[in-house]
Amino acid sequence: MKNIVVNLDLEPRHKQKLEAAAPGCVFTYAPGRTLTKELVQQAQILIGFPPAKWIEASPRLELLQLYSAGADAYIQPGILAPETRLTNATGAYGKAVSEHAFACTLMLMKKLHRYRDSQLQHAWRDAGPVTTLSGATVLVVGLGDIGLSYARLVKAMGARVIGVKRRAGACPEGVDELCLTSDLDRVLPEADVIFSILPGTADTRYFYTRERFAAMKPTAVFINCGRGTAVETQVLADALRDGQIAAAAVDVTEIEPLPADSPLWDLENLLITPHVAGNFHLPDILERVVDIAAANLDAYLNGKPLQNVVDFATGYKK
Amino acid sequence: MKNIVVNLDLEPRHKQKLEAAAPGCVFTYAPGRTLTKELVQQAQILIGFPPAKWIEASPRLELLQLYSAGADAYIQPGILAPETRLTNATGAYGKAVSEHAFACTLMLMKKLHRYRDSQLQHAWRDAGPVTTLSGATVLVVGLGDIGLSYARLVKAMGARVIGVKRRAGACPEGVDELCLTSDLDRVLPEADVIFSILPGTADTRYFYTRERFAAMKPTAVFINCGRGTAVETQVLADALRDGQIAAAAVDVTEIEPLPADSPLWDLENLLITPHVAGNFHLPDILERVVDIAAANLDAYLNGKPLQNVVDFATGYKK
Numbered sequence: 001m002k003n004i005v006v007n008l009d010l011e012p013r014h015k016q017k018l019e020a021a022a023p024g025c026v027f028t029y030a031p032g033r034t035l036t037k038e039l040v041q042q043a044q045i046l047i048g049f050p051p052a053k054w055i056e057a058s059p060r061l062e063l064l065q066l067y068s069a070g071a072d073a074y075i076q077p078g079i080l081a082p083e084t085r086l087t088n089a090t091g092a093y094g095k096a097v098s099e100h101a102f103a104c105t106l107m108l109m110k111k112l113h114r115y116r117d118s119q120l121q122h123a124w125r126d127a128g129p130v131t132t133l134s135g136a137t138v139l140v141v142g143l144g145d146i147g148l149s150y151a152r153l154v155k156a157m158g159a160r161v162i163g164v165k166r167r168a169g170a171c172p173e174g175v176d177e178l179c180l181t182s183d184l185d186r187v188l189p190e191a192d193v194i195f196s197i198l199p200g201t202a203d204t205r206y207f208y209t210r211e212r213f214a215a216m217k218p219t220a221v222f223i224n225c226g227r228g229t230a231v232e233t234q235v236l237a238d239a240l241r242d243g244q245i246a247a248a249a250v251d252v253t254e255i256e257p258l259p260a261d262s263p264l265w266d267l268e269n270l271l272i273t274p275h276v277a278g279n280f281h282l283p284d285i286l287e288r289v290v291d292i293a294a295a296n297l298d299a300y301l302n303g304k305p306l307q308n309v310v311d312f313a314t315g316y317k318k
Numbered sequence: 319m320k321n322i323v324v325n326l327d328l329e330p331r332h333k334q335k336l337e338a339a340a341p342g343c344v345f346t347y348a349p350g351r352t353l354t355k356e357l358v359q360q361a362q363i364l365i366g367f368p369p370a371k372w373i374e375a376s377p378r379l380e381l382l383q384l385y386s387a388g389a390d391a392y393i394q395p396g397i398l399a400p401e402t403r404l405t406n407a408t409g410a411y412g413k414a415v416s417e418h419a420f421a422c423t424l425m426l427m428k429k430l431h432r433y434r435d436s437q438l439q440h441a442w443r444d445a446g447p448v449t450t451l452s453g454a455t456v457l458v459v460g461l462g463d464i465g466l467s468y469a470r471l472v473k474a475m476g477a478r479v480i481g482v483k484r485r486a487g488a489c490p491e492g493v494d495e496l497c498l499t500s501d502l503d504r505v506l507p508e509a510d511v512i513f514s515i516l517p518g519t520a521d522t523r524y525f526y527t528r529e530r531f532a533a534m535k536p537t538a539v540f541i542n543c544g545r546g547t548a549v550e551t552q553v554l555a556d557a558l559r560d561g562q563i564a565a566a567a568v569d570v571t572e573i574e575p576l577p578a579d580s581p582l583w584d585l586e587n588l589l590i591t592p593h594v595a596g597n598f599h600l601p602d603i604l605e606r607v608v609d610i611a612a613a614n615l616d617a618y619l620n621g622k623p624l625q626n627v628v629d630f631a632t633g634y635k636k
Contacts, residue, residue: 099450099475103424110421115591116434122583124575124592130599132417156474157417257442265440273433274442281448 001025002301003060007035007048008067014290018047021294022301045300047293057081063300067289069093069146069278071310072200072227086310087296090317091145092288093278097251098149100277101195101225104249105154108221109133109193113247113271131219134158137190141181142197142226143172144316150195151175162187166314188215193223199315200227207231213239220245225277228252237263240270251277319343320619321378325353325366326385332608336365339612340619363618365611375399381618385607387411387464387596389628390518390545404628405614408635409463410606411596415569416467418595419513419543422567423472426539427451427511431565431589449537452476455508459499460515460544461490462634468513469493480505484632506533511541517633518545525549531557538563543595546570555581558588569595 002025006018009031019027022045030039030048037054040046040061047065052073055061059081064074066088073079074086107113111127118125138154140147141164151161152174163175164184171178179187188194194216198204207230208222216222222245224230233254239245249271253264256275264270280286292308299306311318320343324336327349337345340363348357348366355372358364358379365383370391373379377399382392384406391397392404425431429445436443456472458465459482469479470492481493482502489496497505506512512534516522526540526549534540540563542548551572557563567589571582574593582588598604610626617624629636 095450095452096448099424099452100428100448103421103428103430106417106421107425107430110418112421112425112430112589112591113434115594116431116589117438118592119583119590120435120438122578122580124590126592126594126597128599129601130414130418132413132600134413134417153475157471260440262440265437271430271434272437272442273430274436274444276433276444279444281446282450283447 002044002062003042004028004045004047004297005030005035005039005043007031007046007050008286008289010286010290014286017290017294018297021297025297025301045297047297052076052079055079058084063087063296063306065089065293065296066310067092067293069144070199070227070315072229072315075201075310075312075315085300085306086312087292087306087308088310088317089289089292090308092285092292094145094149096282096285097146097197097225097277098153099282100251100273101146101150101197101223101249102153104223104251104271104273105133105193105195105221107271108223108247108249108269114268117268131192132158133193136160136192137162138193138195139164139179139184139187139191140175140195140197141184142199143175144197146225147195147197148172148174150197154193154195159193162191185212185215188212189217191216191220193221196222196224196226196230198226198230200229201313201315204315205229206235208235210235210238213244216245218243218246222248223250224248225251228254228256233262233264236270237267240267247271249273251275320362320380321360322346322363322365322615323348323353323357323361325349325364325368326604326607328604328608332604335608335612336615339615343615343619363615365615370394370397373397376402381405381614381624383407383611383614384628385410385611387462388517388545389633393519393628393630393633403618403624404630405610405624405626406628406635407607407610408626410603410610412463412467414600414603415464415515415543415595416471417600418569418591419464419468419515419541419567420471422541422569422589422591423451423511423513423539425589426541426565426567426587432586435586449510450476451511454478454510455480456511456513457482457497457502457505457509458493458513458515459502460517461493462515464543465513465515466490466492468515472511472513477511480509503530503533506530507535509534509538511539514540514542514544514548516544516548518547519631519633522633523547524553526553528553528556531562534563536561536564540566541568542566543569546572546574551580551582554588555585558585565589567591569593 040054247269358372565587
């Protein structure tokens with residue numbers, strides 16, 4: 001009989017599904033900001049995305065099931081006790097985040113951000129040539145669920161997809177060519193689109209250096225829906241201002257929320273969305289999160305293998 | 319030996335292709351605004367998009383090969399002499415216009431226009447739930463080359479496509495269900511997306527009435543890349559302001575350029591692009607236009623059947 005705290009805004013049918021997976025357990029539902037540090041400290045199992053500092057390596061906490069795919073805040077030393085298991089919600093966000101990134105890609109290629117700006121000025125103004133995914137080379141940096149979903153979308157429009165990952169392995173369906181992260185600099189100059197969906201780890205911090213932006217095509221578009229720490233703010237601003245790339249769209253920034261005086265806001269060739277790509281904004285995300293959490297409750301309580309166990313070295317599921 | 323006037327901005331290889339198709343003819347190249355009424359009046363064959371009033375039913379003009387798909391300005395009575403043949407460039411614009419419309423569709427569904435507006439205010443502001451094409455019902459009104467290309471794009475993202483056309487016929491590949499224009503009102507309430515790519519004819523003028531917008535889902539998005547005359551300005555403005563539909567994107571307006579004081583500019587749930595979807599903004603449009611024109615030069619001069627002959631009743635190719 002475990003004490004389970006659920007930091008999610010659920011409908012009765014979702015609660016029924018979780019409770020059926022953990023018979024006899026005591027559930028406390030604390031959606032959004034109703035979660036408190038006390039509840040976190042009391043939890044034996046926590047389903048949610050609590051402020052990491054509230055955990056304080058709580059020795060009571062046996063399983064932390066995140067509703068996010070990103071686990072960067074929890075893999076830092078001292079946050080979780082050594083025995084605490086950590087699982088994420090990889091698989092819940094593939095559709096939502098890949099579609100958001102795909103929409104951003106097309107918006108930039110078709111210059112719709114520029115047309116929106118002209119519209120606000122009541123200006124009927126032609127912004128000139130556009131580009132197409134048909135025949136374009138797209139780098140997908142980070143080949144988890146989201147990266148592979150995005151690869152399928154751009155491929156359906158005729159793009160050639162180069163997938164970039166840390167370790168060698170079989171080339172997944174929907175990816176034309178596999179490239180190791182260590183070989184990235186060889187393929188960067190070929191890319192018309194670079195989609196970054198890297199998790200936030202020590203290895204990915206400031207991954208896109210000045211040298212890497214300088215190696216990109218001046219016509220390239222860069223999309224980041226992974227973690228903002230992959231690009232230093234000023235490096236991104238300079239790359240866009242100096243025309244090292246044509247345009248970018250970021251759903252994540254180095255500091256979030258982006259400060260009101262950030263140099264990024266006013267770059268006309270940058271589209272900023274406020275970390276919303278996966279923010280439960282498609283109904284099916286919550287359904288999938290609940291399914292993953294219910295399966296892991298059942299697995300944990302019955303000594304079966306968990307799914308989506310986070311690899312502390314990569315930030316991905318193992 | 320015909321006098322051929324070409325109102326296109328061409329590279330030498332394009333000129334070679336046209337001249338090879340009409341050996342012995344005299345070519346005059348008058349790109350863009352260098353075309354004059356005198357040149358139009360002298361032409362026996364004209365390749366371009368001349369101001370219709372300059373033609374004045376010129377008895378010299380034997381063939382007018384448009385570089386546009388739309389032919390509305392030329393099918394009005396009194397513009398062309400009865401013997402003049404009229405052909406358009408259907409087939410050149412499918413990719414460019416369908417991709418533009420698709421990008422607009424995704425932009426509206428993912429609320430990227432709203433995020434752009436927030437960005438201009440330096441506001442990190444969540445705009446709430448989004449929608450997806452996966453499982454959505456998409457009406458494609460006008461099943462020419464552009465409509466069918468768009469149908470393929472939305473279908474690749476998991477949409478169900480209902481194609482709307484004037485005359486019964488076989489259901490084209492990529493379309494799940496065919497609906498006659500006369501049956502449109504039956505399917506309008508089902509549509510999550512309505513893509514209009516109707517030509518400008520007497521039948522399509524003010525096609526989308528107040529009643530039709532009232533029949534649409536309040537969550538629907540409406541995309542018009544056909545002709546602006548399909549919707550009266552105030553009807554569109556009211557539908558958007560009153561929330562009869564969620565959002566719209568128009569590449570065409572009833573009056574173009576859109577007057578600076580139009581009520582449309584400031585509607586936050588409307589995206590306006592200035593009739594650019596097919597405006598030679600993808601390099602392959604010009605290639606295809608030249609191919610069509612060269613084939614029709616050869617056909618006309620050798621008494622073979624022309625392609626893309628415009629049907630004066632529908633505005634489409636026959």
